[in-house]
Amino acid sequence: MGLAGSTAGFVNNTPIVAVLIPMVTDIAERTGTSPSKLLMPLSYAAMLGGMLTLIGTSPNLLASDISGRVIGRSFTMFEFTQLGVLVLLTGAVYLLTVGHRLVPERIDPDEDLTDQFQLREYVSTVRVADESPYVGKTVREMQARVGRDFEVLRILRRGKVIPRNPEDRTVRGGDRLLFHANRKTLLEIVAVPGLEFAAEPVTDEPAADSDDDPALVETIVVPESAIAGESMTANEFRRRFGAPILAIRRQGDRLEQRLSKTVLRGGDTLLIQATRDAREQLMTDPNFVLSQAVERPDYRRSKIPVAVGIVVVVVALAALEVLPIVISALGGMAGMVVTGCVKPEEVYDAVDWQVIFLLAGVVPLGISMEETGAAEFVAYRITPLAEVVPLLAFVMVFYLVTAILTEVITNLASVALMVPIAVDVAEEVGSEPFSFVLVVTFAASTALMTPVGYQTNLMVYGRGGYEFTDFMRVGLPLQLLLAVVTSVGIAVFWGI
Numbered sequence: 001m002g003l004a005g006s007t008a009g010f011v012n013n014t015p016i017v018a019v020l021i022p023m024v025t026d027i028a029e030r031t032g033t034s035p036s037k038l039l040m041p042l043s044y045a046a047m048l049g050g051m052l053t054l055i056g057t058s059p060n061l062l063a064s065d066i067s068g069r070v071i072g073r074s075f076t077m078f079e080f081t082q083l084g085v086l087v088l089l090t091g092a093v094y095l096l097t098v099g100h101r102l103v104p105e106r107i108d109p110d111e112d113l114t115d116q117f118q119l120r121e122y123v124s125t126v127r128v129a130d131e132s133p134y135v136g137k138t139v140r141e142m143q144a145r146v147g148r149d150f151e152v153l154r155i156l157r158r159g160k161v162i163p164r165n166p167e168d169r170t171v172r173g174g175d176r177l178l179f180h181a182n183r184k185t186l187l188e189i190v191a192v193p194g195l196e197f198a199a200e201p202v203t204d205e206p207a208a209d210s211d212d213d214p215a216l217v218e219t220i221v222v223p224e225s226a227i228a229g230e231s232m233t234a235n236e237f238r239r240r241f242g243a244p245i246l247a248i249r250r251q252g253d254r255l256e257q258r259l260s261k262t263v264l265r266g267g268d269t270l271l272i273q274a275t276r277d278a279r280e281q282l283m284t285d286p287n288f289v290l291s292q293a294v295e296r297p298d299y300r301r302s303k304i305p306v307a308v309g310i311v312v313v314v315v316a317l318a319a320l321e322v323l324p325i326v327i328s329a330l331g332g333m334a335g336m337v338v339t340g341c342v343k344p345e346e347v348y349d350a351v352d353w354q355v356i357f358l359l360a361g362v363v364p365l366g367i368s369m370e371e372t373g374a375a376e377f378v379a380y381r382i383t384p385l386a387e388v389v390p391l392l393a394f395v396m397v398f399y400l401v402t403a404i405l406t407e408v409i410t411n412l413a414s415v416a417l418m419v420p421i422a423v424d425v426a427e428e429v430g431s432e433p434f435s436f437v438l439v440v441t442f443a444a445s446t447a448l449m450t451p452v453g454y455q456t457n458l459m460v461y462g463r464g465g466y467e468f469t470d471f472m473r474v475g476l477p478l479q480l481l482l483a484v485v486t487s488v489g490i491a492v493f494w495g496i
Contacts, residue, residue, distance in 0.1 A: 001045040001095065005088045008045070009052025009081075010315065016046045017456045018222055018289045021463060028109065036106040039460035040474060041095045044448060046456050048091040051084035051445055053077055054318070054325060059411045061325075062363070063441040066419045071433050077319035080438060083489045087442065090485045094478050102474045106465035124247050125156075130173035132194020139177075140167040154178040216246075217274055219282055220289045220463060223266030223455035232264050241281055243274035249462050266455070269462030286350065289459065303341045310335045365416045379424035386429040391496055395439055395487040398425065402443035403479055407453040414444040435494045442486045448475030 008016045024042055028035040050057035054064060054077050068074035128134060134142045139152045155162040155169055156176040162169055171177075234245040248262055249269040264270075274282065282288045314332035318325040336342045342350070368374070386394040406414040422436035447453030451461040451471050460466070490496065 001041055001092050004042055004045040005049030005092065006052075008047075008049030009056045009084070010311065012055075013046040013050040013057055014222070014455050014459075015286070016049075017043060017459050018286075020046075021220070021289050021459065025463070032109045034105040034107050034109045036464040036466065037100065037103050039464040040103050040457075040466065040470070041100065043454075043456040043460045044091055044095060044099075044475075044478070045088070047446055047448070047454055048088045049084075051087055051442060052081055053084070053315075054079065055315075055329075056084075057411075057445050059415045059445045060441060062412055063415045063419055063437060063444070065363075066416065067434070067437045070420060070423050071437070073434055076321065077315060077325065080441075080493075083438070083442070083486065083493060086489050087446070087482060087486060090481060091478060094481060099474055099478060102477075104466070104470055104473075106467070106470070124179065126177050126179060126195050128171055128173060128175045128177065129194040129196065132171075132173065134171050134194060135173050137171055138167070139169055139171060142171060143167070150179060152177050152179045215274060215276075215279070217272060217279060217290060218463070219270050219272060220459055221264050221266055221268040221270070222287050222289060223458045234262050234264070237264065237270075241274065241278045243272045243278040243282075245270050245272050247271040267451075267458035267461060300341065303339065306339045307336065307341045310339070310341070363416060365413065376424045378421050379428050382421075382425055383428040391429065391431065392487060392491055394429065395431075395436070395490070395496055396483045398422070398436065399439050399443045399483045399487055400479070402440050403447065403449075403483070406444045406447045407450045411444045411447060411454065415440060418444065431496050432494060435490050435496045438490050438494065439487065442482075446479070446482060448479045448482075450475075 004013075004016055004020055020042055021039070024038045025035050027033070028038055047057075050060070054060050054075050060075065064075035134145075139155070143150055143152060152166045154177075155166050155171075156178065157172065157174070166177075232240075234248070238244050247270070248264075249271075250265065250267070272278075279290060282290055310332050313335075314328045317323045317328040317331075322328075323331070333347070337344055337347060382398070385397065389397070402414060402418050405418065409417075418440045419437055422440045423433045425431075426433040426436040447457070449472050451457045451466065451468060453471075457471060
Protein backbone atom coordinates (compact mmCIF):
# COMPACT_ATOMS: atom_id res chain seq x y z
CA MET A 1 0.00 0.00 0.00
CA GLY A 2 2.87 2.33 0.77
CA LEU A 3 4.53 1.64 -2.57
CA ALA A 4 1.37 1.93 -4.66
CA GLY A 5 -0.03 4.91 -2.76
CA SER A 6 3.13 7.02 -2.77
CA THR A 7 4.09 6.46 -6.42
CA ALA A 8 0.54 7.03 -7.68
CA GLY A 9 0.89 10.68 -6.77
CA PHE A 10 3.50 11.20 -9.49
CA VAL A 11 2.65 8.50 -12.05
CA ASN A 12 -0.92 7.81 -13.22
CA ASN A 13 -2.42 5.18 -10.94
CA THR A 14 -3.56 2.86 -13.74
CA PRO A 15 -0.03 1.89 -14.90
CA ILE A 16 1.02 1.66 -11.24
CA VAL A 17 -1.52 -1.13 -10.71
CA ALA A 18 -0.55 -2.72 -14.03
CA VAL A 19 3.10 -2.88 -12.94
CA LEU A 20 2.38 -4.15 -9.43
CA ILE A 21 -0.18 -6.89 -10.20
CA PRO A 22 2.52 -9.47 -11.17
CA MET A 23 4.59 -8.48 -8.13
CA VAL A 24 1.63 -8.79 -5.76
CA THR A 25 0.69 -12.15 -7.29
CA ASP A 26 4.25 -13.35 -6.76
CA ILE A 27 4.21 -12.12 -3.14
CA ALA A 28 0.95 -13.98 -2.55
CA GLU A 29 2.46 -17.18 -3.93
CA ARG A 30 5.65 -16.92 -1.88
CA THR A 31 3.87 -16.12 1.38
CA GLY A 32 0.98 -18.55 0.96
CA THR A 33 -1.53 -15.70 0.88
CA SER A 34 -4.62 -15.56 -1.28
CA PRO A 35 -4.19 -12.99 -4.09
CA SER A 36 -7.74 -11.87 -3.30
CA LYS A 37 -6.54 -10.48 0.03
CA LEU A 38 -3.93 -8.26 -1.65
CA LEU A 39 -5.27 -7.11 -5.01
CA MET A 40 -8.24 -5.05 -3.80
CA PRO A 41 -6.07 -3.11 -1.28
CA LEU A 42 -3.60 -2.53 -4.14
CA SER A 43 -6.33 -0.93 -6.26
CA TYR A 44 -7.62 1.19 -3.39
CA ALA A 45 -4.13 2.37 -2.41
CA ALA A 46 -3.31 3.45 -5.96
CA MET A 47 -6.68 5.19 -6.24
CA LEU A 48 -6.22 7.15 -3.01
CA GLY A 49 -2.57 7.88 -3.77
CA GLY A 50 -3.64 9.59 -6.97
CA MET A 51 -4.98 12.42 -4.80
CA LEU A 52 -1.54 13.40 -3.52
CA THR A 53 -0.74 15.74 -6.44
CA LEU A 54 -2.32 17.43 -9.41
CA ILE A 55 -0.88 14.87 -11.86
CA GLY A 56 -1.84 11.76 -9.88
CA THR A 57 -5.00 11.07 -11.87
CA SER A 58 -6.74 12.57 -14.89
CA PRO A 59 -9.86 13.83 -13.02
CA ASN A 60 -7.59 16.15 -11.04
CA LEU A 61 -6.36 17.81 -14.22
CA LEU A 62 -9.86 18.13 -15.64
CA ALA A 63 -11.22 19.58 -12.38
CA SER A 64 -8.37 22.08 -12.32
CA ASP A 65 -9.14 23.19 -15.86
CA ILE A 66 -12.87 23.60 -15.20
CA SER A 67 -12.24 25.35 -11.87
CA GLY A 68 -9.93 27.82 -13.55
CA ARG A 69 -12.55 28.60 -16.17
CA VAL A 70 -15.52 28.84 -13.78
CA ILE A 71 -14.08 30.54 -10.67
CA GLY A 72 -10.69 31.68 -11.94
CA ARG A 73 -8.69 29.41 -9.62
CA SER A 74 -6.89 26.31 -10.87
CA PHE A 75 -4.97 23.78 -8.79
CA THR A 76 -1.25 24.06 -8.20
CA MET A 77 0.91 20.94 -8.17
CA PHE A 78 0.61 20.38 -4.41
CA GLU A 79 -2.63 22.30 -3.86
CA PHE A 80 -4.34 19.51 -1.92
CA THR A 81 -1.39 17.29 -0.95
CA GLN A 82 -2.08 17.67 2.78
CA LEU A 83 -5.63 16.43 2.29
CA GLY A 84 -4.40 13.68 -0.03
CA VAL A 85 -2.01 12.43 2.65
CA LEU A 86 -4.86 12.42 5.17
CA VAL A 87 -7.12 10.46 2.80
CA LEU A 88 -4.38 7.93 1.96
CA LEU A 89 -3.55 7.37 5.63
CA THR A 90 -7.23 6.97 6.47
CA GLY A 91 -7.61 4.35 3.76
CA ALA A 92 -4.45 2.54 4.88
CA VAL A 93 -5.52 2.40 8.53
CA TYR A 94 -8.98 1.17 7.54
CA LEU A 95 -7.64 -1.59 5.27
CA LEU A 96 -5.01 -2.70 7.79
CA THR A 97 -7.50 -2.94 10.65
CA VAL A 98 -11.05 -3.50 9.43
CA GLY A 99 -10.93 -3.68 5.65
CA HIS A 100 -8.65 -6.71 5.33
CA ARG A 101 -11.11 -8.72 7.43
CA LEU A 102 -13.88 -7.83 4.98
CA VAL A 103 -11.87 -8.70 1.86
CA PRO A 104 -12.91 -12.27 0.92
CA GLU A 105 -10.46 -15.05 0.16
CA ARG A 106 -11.90 -15.98 -3.21
CA ILE A 107 -8.79 -17.84 -4.38
CA ASP A 108 -7.22 -20.62 -2.32
CA PRO A 109 -3.54 -19.71 -1.75
CA ASP A 110 -2.53 -23.38 -2.23
CA GLU A 111 -3.88 -23.51 -5.78
CA ASP A 112 -1.90 -22.76 -8.90
CA LEU A 113 -3.12 -20.90 -11.96
CA THR A 114 -4.76 -23.93 -13.55
CA ASP A 115 -6.55 -24.83 -10.32
CA GLN A 116 -7.92 -21.29 -10.09
CA PHE A 117 -9.46 -21.64 -13.51
CA GLN A 118 -10.87 -25.04 -12.58
CA LEU A 119 -12.96 -23.37 -9.89
CA ARG A 120 -14.68 -21.14 -12.45
CA GLU A 121 -16.48 -22.23 -15.56
CA TYR A 122 -15.20 -20.60 -18.71
CA VAL A 123 -15.95 -20.65 -22.40
CA SER A 124 -13.98 -22.44 -25.11
CA THR A 125 -14.57 -24.03 -28.54
CA VAL A 126 -14.16 -27.65 -29.69
CA ARG A 127 -14.20 -29.01 -33.26
CA VAL A 128 -15.92 -32.33 -34.08
CA ALA A 129 -13.90 -34.48 -36.49
CA ASP A 130 -15.63 -36.49 -39.21
CA GLU A 131 -14.60 -39.79 -37.54
CA SER A 132 -15.82 -38.74 -34.09
CA PRO A 133 -18.12 -41.23 -32.32
CA TYR A 134 -20.38 -38.28 -31.51
CA VAL A 135 -21.27 -37.69 -35.15
CA GLY A 136 -24.95 -38.55 -35.52
CA LYS A 137 -25.60 -38.18 -31.80
CA THR A 138 -27.62 -35.35 -30.31
CA VAL A 139 -25.96 -32.74 -28.16
CA ARG A 140 -27.95 -34.01 -25.19
CA GLU A 141 -26.48 -37.51 -25.65
CA MET A 142 -23.02 -36.05 -26.02
CA GLN A 143 -23.36 -34.01 -22.83
CA ALA A 144 -24.60 -37.07 -20.94
CA ARG A 145 -21.53 -39.04 -22.01
CA VAL A 146 -18.94 -36.29 -21.40
CA GLY A 147 -20.37 -35.26 -18.02
CA ARG A 148 -22.58 -32.75 -16.29
CA ASP A 149 -19.80 -30.12 -16.22
CA PHE A 150 -19.90 -29.88 -20.01
CA GLU A 151 -22.67 -27.70 -21.49
CA VAL A 152 -22.94 -26.78 -25.17
CA LEU A 153 -24.06 -23.19 -25.66
CA ARG A 154 -23.97 -22.84 -29.45
CA ILE A 155 -23.39 -24.98 -32.54
CA LEU A 156 -21.36 -23.31 -35.29
CA ARG A 157 -21.87 -25.06 -38.63
CA ARG A 158 -20.18 -23.78 -41.79
CA GLY A 159 -19.64 -20.41 -40.15
CA LYS A 160 -23.28 -20.01 -39.09
CA VAL A 161 -24.93 -20.36 -35.68
CA ILE A 162 -27.65 -23.00 -35.41
CA PRO A 163 -30.60 -20.98 -34.08
CA ARG A 164 -32.62 -23.68 -32.35
CA ASN A 165 -32.06 -25.28 -28.93
CA PRO A 166 -28.64 -26.99 -29.27
CA GLU A 167 -29.54 -29.92 -26.98
CA ASP A 168 -31.94 -31.35 -29.56
CA ARG A 169 -29.63 -30.89 -32.54
CA THR A 170 -27.64 -33.71 -34.15
CA VAL A 171 -23.86 -33.31 -34.20
CA ARG A 172 -22.18 -33.41 -37.61
CA GLY A 173 -18.58 -33.70 -38.66
CA GLY A 174 -16.91 -30.30 -38.88
CA ASP A 175 -19.23 -28.70 -36.32
CA ARG A 176 -17.72 -26.32 -33.80
CA LEU A 177 -19.29 -26.46 -30.38
CA LEU A 178 -19.12 -23.44 -28.13
CA PHE A 179 -19.25 -24.76 -24.57
CA HIS A 180 -18.48 -23.94 -20.99
CA ALA A 181 -16.85 -26.33 -18.53
CA ASN A 182 -14.33 -26.45 -15.72
CA ARG A 183 -10.68 -27.25 -16.29
CA LYS A 184 -10.99 -30.90 -15.24
CA THR A 185 -13.62 -31.51 -17.90
CA LEU A 186 -11.58 -29.53 -20.41
CA LEU A 187 -8.60 -31.83 -19.95
CA GLU A 188 -10.83 -34.90 -20.30
CA ILE A 189 -12.15 -33.58 -23.62
CA VAL A 190 -8.59 -33.47 -24.95
CA ALA A 191 -8.44 -37.26 -24.64
CA VAL A 192 -11.80 -37.89 -26.38
CA PRO A 193 -11.22 -39.28 -29.90
CA GLY A 194 -12.66 -37.09 -32.61
CA LEU A 195 -12.77 -33.91 -30.55
CA GLU A 196 -10.12 -31.22 -30.77
CA PHE A 197 -9.85 -27.63 -29.65
CA ALA A 198 -10.32 -24.91 -32.20
CA ALA A 199 -7.34 -23.22 -30.54
CA GLU A 200 -4.20 -25.10 -29.53
CA PRO A 201 -5.08 -27.58 -26.75
CA VAL A 202 -4.15 -26.77 -23.20
CA THR A 203 -1.45 -28.96 -21.68
CA ASP A 204 -1.74 -30.48 -18.25
CA GLU A 205 1.59 -29.11 -17.06
CA PRO A 206 2.58 -25.67 -18.40
CA ALA A 207 6.19 -25.58 -19.48
CA ALA A 208 7.04 -22.26 -17.91
CA ASP A 209 10.78 -22.83 -18.02
CA SER A 210 10.96 -23.77 -21.68
CA ASP A 211 11.93 -21.27 -24.33
CA ASP A 212 9.83 -22.93 -27.04
CA ASP A 213 6.93 -24.79 -25.43
CA PRO A 214 3.88 -22.63 -24.75
CA ALA A 215 2.95 -22.01 -21.11
CA LEU A 216 -0.52 -21.52 -19.72
CA VAL A 217 -0.66 -17.91 -18.54
CA GLU A 218 -3.28 -15.34 -17.65
CA THR A 219 -3.36 -11.80 -18.99
CA ILE A 220 -5.64 -8.86 -18.31
CA VAL A 221 -6.80 -6.29 -20.86
CA VAL A 222 -6.03 -2.90 -19.33
CA PRO A 223 -9.15 -0.71 -19.01
CA GLU A 224 -9.16 2.35 -21.28
CA SER A 225 -6.52 0.67 -23.44
CA ALA A 226 -6.19 1.15 -27.17
CA ILE A 227 -6.99 -2.54 -27.69
CA ALA A 228 -10.36 -2.14 -25.97
CA GLY A 229 -11.18 0.70 -28.35
CA GLU A 230 -10.16 -0.91 -31.63
CA SER A 231 -12.45 -3.97 -31.53
CA MET A 232 -9.70 -6.59 -31.36
CA THR A 233 -11.14 -10.11 -31.50
CA ALA A 234 -9.66 -13.31 -30.10
CA ASN A 235 -8.54 -14.30 -33.62
CA GLU A 236 -6.77 -10.98 -34.13
CA PHE A 237 -5.09 -11.39 -30.75
CA ARG A 238 -3.73 -14.75 -31.88
CA ARG A 239 -2.44 -13.35 -35.15
CA ARG A 240 -0.70 -10.45 -33.42
CA PHE A 241 0.93 -12.33 -30.55
CA GLY A 242 0.97 -15.92 -31.79
CA ALA A 243 -0.87 -16.98 -28.64
CA PRO A 244 -4.32 -18.61 -28.85
CA ILE A 245 -6.96 -17.55 -26.34
CA LEU A 246 -8.37 -20.66 -24.69
CA ALA A 247 -10.86 -18.90 -22.43
CA ILE A 248 -12.20 -15.47 -21.58
CA ARG A 249 -13.63 -14.36 -18.25
CA ARG A 250 -15.44 -11.04 -18.34
CA GLN A 251 -16.15 -9.28 -15.04
CA GLY A 252 -17.18 -12.59 -13.53
CA ASP A 253 -19.79 -13.25 -16.26
CA ARG A 254 -19.98 -16.25 -18.56
CA LEU A 255 -19.72 -15.49 -22.24
CA GLU A 256 -22.22 -17.16 -24.54
CA GLN A 257 -20.91 -16.22 -27.95
CA ARG A 258 -18.36 -17.49 -30.43
CA LEU A 259 -14.97 -17.27 -28.79
CA SER A 260 -12.96 -16.48 -31.92
CA LYS A 261 -15.23 -13.55 -32.77
CA THR A 262 -15.46 -12.18 -29.23
CA VAL A 263 -14.33 -8.55 -29.06
CA LEU A 264 -11.95 -7.94 -26.17
CA ARG A 265 -12.94 -5.35 -23.58
CA GLY A 266 -11.09 -3.54 -20.84
CA GLY A 267 -10.92 -5.69 -17.73
CA ASP A 268 -11.24 -9.03 -19.59
CA THR A 269 -9.13 -11.86 -18.15
CA LEU A 270 -7.69 -14.11 -20.86
CA LEU A 271 -6.38 -17.64 -20.43
CA ILE A 272 -3.79 -18.11 -23.18
CA GLN A 273 -1.01 -20.42 -24.27
CA ALA A 274 2.02 -18.30 -25.00
CA THR A 275 5.64 -18.99 -25.84
CA ARG A 276 8.40 -17.07 -24.12
CA ASP A 277 8.60 -14.63 -27.04
CA ALA A 278 4.84 -14.02 -26.89
CA ARG A 279 5.00 -13.43 -23.14
CA GLU A 280 7.81 -10.93 -23.53
CA GLN A 281 5.87 -9.16 -26.29
CA LEU A 282 2.83 -8.93 -24.02
CA MET A 283 5.00 -7.66 -21.15
CA THR A 284 6.09 -4.68 -23.24
CA ASP A 285 2.58 -3.97 -24.56
CA PRO A 286 0.88 -1.28 -22.40
CA ASN A 287 -2.55 -2.67 -23.28
CA PHE A 288 -2.05 -5.94 -21.37
CA VAL A 289 -0.91 -7.08 -17.94
CA LEU A 290 0.54 -10.56 -17.46
CA SER A 291 -0.54 -11.65 -13.99
CA GLN A 292 1.96 -14.51 -13.83
CA ALA A 293 5.55 -13.75 -12.88
CA VAL A 294 7.70 -14.22 -16.00
CA GLU A 295 11.13 -13.10 -17.01
CA ARG A 296 11.14 -9.38 -17.64
CA PRO A 297 12.29 -8.04 -21.00
CA ASP A 298 15.42 -5.98 -21.28
CA TYR A 299 14.91 -2.40 -20.10
CA ARG A 300 16.97 0.68 -20.93
CA ARG A 301 18.41 0.64 -17.42
CA SER A 302 21.15 3.13 -18.27
CA LYS A 303 18.42 5.73 -18.85
CA ILE A 304 16.86 5.35 -15.39
CA PRO A 305 18.69 8.37 -13.84
CA VAL A 306 17.82 10.51 -16.87
CA ALA A 307 14.14 9.53 -16.81
CA VAL A 308 13.81 10.11 -13.06
CA GLY A 309 15.63 13.43 -13.39
CA ILE A 310 13.25 14.62 -16.12
CA VAL A 311 10.21 13.72 -13.98
CA VAL A 312 11.68 15.64 -11.02
CA VAL A 313 12.32 18.70 -13.21
CA VAL A 314 8.78 18.58 -14.66
CA VAL A 315 7.23 18.40 -11.18
CA ALA A 316 9.54 21.11 -9.79
CA LEU A 317 8.84 23.57 -12.62
CA ALA A 318 5.09 23.11 -12.20
CA ALA A 319 5.22 23.18 -8.38
CA LEU A 320 7.27 26.39 -8.28
CA GLU A 321 4.96 27.88 -10.93
CA VAL A 322 7.88 28.60 -13.23
CA LEU A 323 5.90 27.06 -16.09
CA PRO A 324 2.31 25.83 -16.44
CA ILE A 325 1.92 22.06 -15.98
CA VAL A 326 0.98 21.65 -19.65
CA ILE A 327 4.21 23.31 -20.85
CA SER A 328 6.49 21.51 -18.38
CA ALA A 329 4.89 18.14 -19.15
CA LEU A 330 5.26 18.60 -22.91
CA GLY A 331 8.84 19.69 -22.37
CA GLY A 332 9.47 16.59 -20.28
CA MET A 333 8.02 14.40 -23.00
CA ALA A 334 10.32 15.99 -25.56
CA GLY A 335 13.24 15.51 -23.18
CA MET A 336 12.45 11.80 -22.87
CA VAL A 337 12.61 11.42 -26.64
CA VAL A 338 15.74 13.52 -27.16
CA THR A 339 17.67 11.66 -24.44
CA GLY A 340 16.65 8.25 -25.77
CA CYS A 341 14.48 7.20 -22.81
CA VAL A 342 11.60 6.73 -25.23
CA LYS A 343 11.82 6.05 -28.94
CA PRO A 344 9.80 8.35 -31.24
CA GLU A 345 7.62 5.49 -32.50
CA GLU A 346 6.78 4.57 -28.89
CA VAL A 347 5.34 7.99 -28.13
CA TYR A 348 2.26 7.45 -30.28
CA ASP A 349 1.51 4.08 -28.65
CA ALA A 350 1.89 5.61 -25.19
CA VAL A 351 -0.87 8.16 -25.74
CA ASP A 352 -4.21 7.03 -24.30
CA TRP A 353 -6.35 8.14 -27.23
CA GLN A 354 -9.54 6.87 -25.64
CA VAL A 355 -9.07 9.31 -22.76
CA ILE A 356 -8.29 12.13 -25.19
CA PHE A 357 -11.57 11.64 -27.05
CA LEU A 358 -13.44 11.15 -23.77
CA LEU A 359 -12.16 14.53 -22.61
CA ALA A 360 -13.23 16.05 -25.90
CA GLY A 361 -16.75 14.86 -25.10
CA VAL A 362 -17.04 15.61 -21.38
CA VAL A 363 -15.54 19.13 -21.40
CA PRO A 364 -18.39 20.46 -23.61
CA LEU A 365 -20.76 18.64 -21.23
CA GLY A 366 -19.58 20.84 -18.36
CA ILE A 367 -19.71 23.97 -20.50
CA SER A 368 -23.27 23.18 -21.57
CA MET A 369 -24.27 22.79 -17.91
CA GLU A 370 -23.07 26.34 -17.31
CA GLU A 371 -24.37 27.98 -20.50
CA THR A 372 -27.87 26.48 -20.43
CA GLY A 373 -28.46 27.14 -16.75
CA ALA A 374 -28.80 23.42 -15.99
CA ALA A 375 -26.20 23.68 -13.22
CA GLU A 376 -28.13 26.49 -11.56
CA PHE A 377 -31.39 24.54 -11.93
CA VAL A 378 -29.93 21.50 -10.17
CA ALA A 379 -28.39 23.73 -7.50
CA TYR A 380 -31.79 25.18 -6.63
CA ARG A 381 -33.12 21.64 -6.10
CA ILE A 382 -30.25 20.66 -3.77
CA THR A 383 -29.74 23.76 -1.65
CA PRO A 384 -32.95 23.48 0.47
CA LEU A 385 -31.24 20.60 2.29
CA ALA A 386 -28.63 23.06 3.61
CA GLU A 387 -31.38 24.86 5.52
CA VAL A 388 -32.23 21.84 7.66
CA VAL A 389 -28.81 20.27 8.27
CA PRO A 390 -25.44 21.75 9.32
CA LEU A 391 -23.28 22.96 6.45
CA LEU A 392 -20.61 20.32 7.16
CA ALA A 393 -23.23 17.55 6.94
CA PHE A 394 -24.48 19.08 3.68
CA VAL A 395 -20.93 18.90 2.28
CA MET A 396 -20.74 15.21 3.24
CA VAL A 397 -24.03 14.53 1.44
CA PHE A 398 -22.76 16.36 -1.67
CA TYR A 399 -19.59 14.22 -1.53
CA LEU A 400 -21.65 11.02 -1.44
CA VAL A 401 -23.91 12.17 -4.29
CA THR A 402 -20.84 12.74 -6.46
CA ALA A 403 -19.30 9.41 -5.42
CA ILE A 404 -22.47 7.49 -6.29
CA LEU A 405 -22.74 9.27 -9.63
CA THR A 406 -19.13 8.30 -10.40
CA GLU A 407 -20.01 4.64 -9.94
CA VAL A 408 -22.59 5.01 -12.73
CA ILE A 409 -20.69 7.18 -15.22
CA THR A 410 -16.94 7.72 -15.69
CA ASN A 411 -15.00 9.81 -13.19
CA LEU A 412 -14.14 12.33 -15.89
CA ALA A 413 -17.79 12.77 -16.84
CA SER A 414 -18.65 13.08 -13.16
CA VAL A 415 -16.14 15.92 -12.74
CA ALA A 416 -17.38 17.71 -15.86
CA LEU A 417 -20.96 17.40 -14.71
CA MET A 418 -20.62 18.16 -11.00
CA VAL A 419 -18.02 20.96 -10.81
CA PRO A 420 -20.34 23.62 -12.36
CA ILE A 421 -23.14 22.39 -10.09
CA ALA A 422 -20.82 22.52 -7.07
CA VAL A 423 -19.93 26.14 -7.77
CA ASP A 424 -23.59 27.16 -8.08
CA VAL A 425 -24.52 25.21 -4.93
CA ALA A 426 -21.73 26.90 -2.97
CA GLU A 427 -22.90 30.32 -4.07
CA GLU A 428 -26.50 29.49 -3.14
CA VAL A 429 -25.61 28.37 0.39
CA GLY A 430 -23.04 31.15 0.88
CA SER A 431 -20.07 28.80 1.01
CA GLU A 432 -16.60 28.81 -0.57
CA PRO A 433 -16.87 27.61 -4.23
CA PHE A 434 -13.29 26.33 -4.29
CA SER A 435 -14.01 24.04 -1.33
CA PHE A 436 -16.95 22.49 -3.16
CA VAL A 437 -14.77 21.98 -6.25
CA LEU A 438 -12.37 20.01 -4.06
CA VAL A 439 -15.26 17.94 -2.71
CA VAL A 440 -16.17 16.91 -6.28
CA THR A 441 -12.55 16.25 -7.20
CA PHE A 442 -11.92 13.88 -4.30
CA ALA A 443 -15.30 12.13 -4.54
CA ALA A 444 -14.92 11.52 -8.28
CA SER A 445 -11.46 10.00 -7.87
CA THR A 446 -12.36 7.53 -5.13
CA ALA A 447 -14.94 5.20 -6.68
CA LEU A 448 -14.62 2.36 -4.19
CA MET A 449 -18.00 0.64 -4.19
CA THR A 450 -18.11 -1.23 -7.52
CA PRO A 451 -15.55 -2.88 -9.81
CA VAL A 452 -16.70 -0.75 -12.75
CA GLY A 453 -16.46 2.58 -10.93
CA TYR A 454 -12.72 2.96 -11.49
CA GLN A 455 -10.35 1.33 -13.95
CA THR A 456 -7.97 -0.05 -11.30
CA ASN A 457 -10.86 -1.94 -9.68
CA LEU A 458 -11.69 -3.50 -13.03
CA MET A 459 -8.07 -4.58 -13.48
CA VAL A 460 -8.00 -6.62 -10.26
CA TYR A 461 -11.60 -7.84 -10.46
CA GLY A 462 -11.08 -10.96 -12.55
CA ARG A 463 -7.56 -11.70 -11.28
CA GLY A 464 -8.72 -11.69 -7.65
CA GLY A 465 -11.74 -13.84 -8.40
CA TYR A 466 -13.99 -11.22 -6.79
CA GLU A 467 -17.73 -10.98 -6.96
CA PHE A 468 -19.48 -7.68 -7.67
CA THR A 469 -20.72 -7.35 -4.10
CA ASP A 470 -17.22 -7.72 -2.63
CA PHE A 471 -16.41 -4.14 -3.57
CA MET A 472 -19.58 -2.91 -1.93
CA ARG A 473 -18.81 -4.80 1.28
CA VAL A 474 -15.27 -3.42 1.55
CA GLY A 475 -15.70 -0.09 -0.23
CA LEU A 476 -18.95 1.22 1.24
CA PRO A 477 -17.67 1.62 4.83
CA LEU A 478 -14.48 3.24 3.50
CA GLN A 479 -16.50 5.54 1.24
CA LEU A 480 -18.59 6.71 4.21
CA LEU A 481 -15.45 7.18 6.29
CA LEU A 482 -13.78 9.22 3.54
CA ALA A 483 -16.90 11.37 3.16
CA VAL A 484 -16.41 12.45 6.76
CA VAL A 485 -12.61 12.76 6.66
CA THR A 486 -12.53 14.63 3.33
CA SER A 487 -15.29 17.06 4.32
CA VAL A 488 -13.71 17.82 7.70
CA GLY A 489 -10.28 18.17 6.08
CA ILE A 490 -11.58 20.65 3.50
CA ALA A 491 -13.33 22.64 6.26
CA VAL A 492 -10.08 22.80 8.28
CA PHE A 493 -7.65 23.54 5.44
CA TRP A 494 -9.75 25.80 3.20
CA GLY A 495 -12.93 26.58 5.11
CA ILE A 496 -16.50 26.10 3.96
